[in-house]
Amino acid sequence: MGNVQPFISVLTIGDELLSGDVTDLNLSTIAKAIGETGFDIKKQVTIGDNLAGIANSITNLCGESDVLITTGGLGPTSDDLTREAVSFAFGRPLVFREELAKLIEDFFGSLGRNMSPENLKQAYIPEEAKVIPPAGGTAPGFIIEHEGTMIACLPGVPREMKSMLINNVIPEIKKRHVCSSFKITREILTFGAGESDIANMLKTLACNQEVSYGFLAWEGIIKVKISAEARSKEEAQRILDLEEMKVREALGPLVFGVDGESMEEVVSKLLLKRDKTISVAESCTAGMVSSRIANVSGSSSYFKGGVVTYSIDSKRSILGISREILSRGVVSKEVAEAMATSVKKIFDSDIGLGITGVAGPKSIENKAPGTICIGLATPEEVFSWEIRFPGDRNFVRRIASTAALNAIRLSLIS
């Protein structure tokens, strides 16, 4: 066990990555998870599905690495060659593992499907490897040791890869290597102002020598990244806790969450805390707001349901909005308020949300693409907003659904 930074490298395997058909997202996941342990990735290589190329890359990377993580090539088909390449590179024959064959067979059984014989290929693992059982699919991973290097071979499917990385690989790395300085990064999530406005509001804070600042815009959300380096995780965390407080003070209700939190998770917590139920009437977003509320496990305790009144007819027949109101324009604050009030009544919820707008690419009734009206009916009042977002049809719909969730959040914290 050493306390010098280990050389950690990643080998990404798959023709689809070198043909440009698929963009690899695993490197970023691995880098972030490894970063949290205080270590970092020194090198990454992408290689196609050919035995000699994979075996060569494994041999070369092993020569310079303390830890090598490979992703991909563990499926059941003929172009899945990682098992064979490891076997070839280290001269360790593949051994049939009865217990794995059983797990794979059980997986198919649980889905009521028959296993095809090809899948048994996945039960062959290089000699003396430590097996990582399949994580939600049929592909097992494995960890092998060769001349002081730890090699972890994981499937390419991001979900399965991540599960094995967190549960099996990182604990194993921590057993072997101890970290001496920790850099921690935190993302403070904001919605409702632009990147340069946010940067401007934090100008004085960003002069702090202990903390470095970065900004990242993503679908209307501006992420303020603050990083601190210290001798212990706790010390770095303490610096960031203090800095986060200052950022929150400077930005007020623009801040909705931290790190991986989604807007729907934040809204969910607030609805639970305030003991309020909600229902949603959508036009342009067409179910996206409802679907995002239901993303959160346990949402059935506050989410009553919703309607997607995509056609004008259905706004009248289902929500009972009068011809008169609709004739003045379907994309209006008036209609959004009527949608909110009506859906609240239909589902007998505490809060009703209405959203209507022009997703594009064409204008509707002289309203430009990107125009969105949001209405909110609470037990006390009815509010509405009209906003315009730039971007193409589905970008506008996604930002509009975030804005709608944000409107619910603002009403719950006020």
Next chain:
Amino acid sequence: MGNVQPFISVLTIGDELLSGDVTDLNLSTIAKAIGETGFDIKKQVTIGDNLAGIANSITNLCGESDVLITTGGLGPTSDDLTREAVSFAFGRPLVFREELAKLIEDFFGSLGRNMSPENLKQAYIPEEAKVIPPAGGTAPGFIIEHEGTMIACLPGVPREMKSMLINNVIPEIKKRHVCSSFKITREILTFGAGESDIANMLKTLACNQEVSYGFLAWEGIIKVKISAEARSKEEAQRILDLEEMKVREALGPLVFGVDGESMEEVVSKLLLKRDKTISVAESCTAGMVSSRIANVSGSSSYFKGGVVTYSIDSKRSILGISREILSRGVVSKEVAEAMATSVKKIFDSDIGLGITGVAGPKSIENKAPGTICIGLATPEEVFSWEIRFPGDRNFVRRIASTAALNAIRLSLIS
């Protein structure tokens, strides 16, 4: 000038890529552009901003490559080290290029800004390199020759990188290497069977020497990738057209599309072609199916709308499903059929879809997480299916929404 496939590799430079803060998109751009010339990328390496690491990677990749393209590390700051690394790796001093200094100064002038002295760093280029003038920014690229390998160093900014790649690098590669064969790839998209089943059904076809097969699983969709290599693009295309026909024949209705097509686009085309309207009643997917239908521009002509009856109460009050049916279990084919029939009537559409299930993580009424029931009401008949998908809550919901759209597709092509 050879007519053997050149070994082309890519070196991606930048700490931000190895920390997981940024996902590299340049590899995919380069791979696609190189792919169109008939060549392909054999290997890709990512390395951080350190001189020795970059120089080493350049030396090693040059040893095995005919062409090496590097991206990143050409900016004006102290962590931009590609120029120095190339100089170090090949023993070629950096030379100040008057004409480049002038171009960079002019760039700032055109923005009405003063150039900071740091930017002059970008006017130093390794001896005997061919300069590529800045493309929209201040970073010049360059091409250098070393022991038969062509090395092109491009900036990391995607827009600038792409412009230099297309206008300067690819023409240079074409001068040196003649493509005697073109390789084209097509993805045939299937839904409804597993990867190994699909591979098994295509076993005989996959023996064809002219066409190579690959398989890729993504959220329940199995992509069959067929590639053909021929002396001309047209010839390769003709081979794939023939092969696609055979694949379609072997897989029948499992095939839903080709290349970038989404399930909702396919369903959309079929609804338009058959002149049918649709409405949707959702429980576990909670608006996801509706939202996906509305992803397609022009959907208002066939999509009437939907309801999200997330609570049991709303299944009764809004859809009018009897207490008796609901008391036998909310996740059942019977309820899915009742949802489909009712929503079809409420929205007066030709087709009604109902979907209810257990997204998870908990079971409902003894039904395991991942159990989904889909009901479809057409003018002629009412169908239903019960399926079980593995995976976490939102993975199940996404696959279930694809399965629901697929059910619509199957009813429209039968």
